[in-house]
Amino acid sequence: MAEPELRPATPADAAAIVAITRELIADGGVYPHTAEMTDDELVGYWFAPKGQLVVALLDGRIAGVYLMKPQWMGRGSHVATASYAVASAARGHGVGEALGRHSIAEARRLGYRAMQFNLVVETNTAAVKLWQKLGFRILATLPGVFRHDVHGHVGAHVMFLEL
Numbered sequence: 001m002a003e004p005e006l007r008p009a010t011p012a013d014a015a016a017i018v019a020i021t022r023e024l025i026a027d028g029g030v031y032p033h034t035a036e037m038t039d040d041e042l043v044g045y046w047f048a049p050k051g052q053l054v055v056a057l058l059d060g061r062i063a064g065v066y067l068m069k070p071q072w073m074g075r076g077s078h079v080a081t082a083s084y085a086v087a088s089a090a091r092g093h094g095v096g097e098a099l100g101r102h103s104i105a106e107a108r109r110l111g112y113r114a115m116q117f118n119l120v121v122e123t124n125t126a127a128v129k130l131w132q133k134l135g136f137r138i139l140a141t142l143p144g145v146f147r148h149d150v151h152g153h154v155g156a157h158v159m160f161l162e163l
């Protein structure tokens with residue numbers, strides 16, 4: 001399979017991003033979003049104010065997306081947070097890693113001093129392994145904060161990368 005091509009998202013990408021997000025919702029074990037959320041709410045989540053939204057294309061089709069934005073306002077705005085999603089059919093081909101590496105490079109370029117993920121579900125092995133591969137550390141595991149469709153209340157890691 002070809003290398004993913006990354007570019008800034010445009011409003012025309014919204015439907016594809018929503019379709020990927022619906023897959024995550026159906027999974028029930030990776031993101032807090034629920035099926036009750038409307039497409040407009042999901043678009044609002046990804047196209048966030050002050051956010052940087054990037055899509056990855058494989059063979060011309062949108063295969064993944066990340067959103068990076070300041071973790072906090074003002075005195076905490078030098079820390080970035082981010083969300084990532086890869087279409088289920090495109091997983092295991094380097095798209096998530098390409099998105100992760102791109103976001104880290106962008107965070108450095110934009111002058112962020114660190115990246116912090118707030119809710120990496122502890123049973124989400126693919127994500128935990130990916131972020132550890134890219135240098136993130138688990139700082140804490142928040143007990144029972146995520147209501148998993150299959151496993152019930154599970155913990156979630158706070159993961160951190162100093163830039």
Ligand SMILES: CC(C)(COP(=O)(O)OP(=O)(O)OC[C@H]1O[C@@H](n2cnc3c(N)ncnc32)[C@H](O)[C@@H]1OP(=O)(O)O)[C@@H](O)C(=O)NCCC(=O)NCCS
Binds near residue numbers: 030083084090098120
């Ligand atoms: C996590 C996710 C982004 C990974 O994307 P991907 O394109 O499948 O990942 P890649 O093919 O780039 O894999 C890169 C690395 O991730 C890890 N990884 C990916 N899938 C994995 C799996 N099923 N099991 C264990 N590790 C896995 C490995 O470290 C892998 O490196 P390796 O190939 O050298 O072992 C993708 O599974 C996804 O979108 N999941 C649902 C949403 C989500 O979890 N987002 C992140 C929330 S914090």
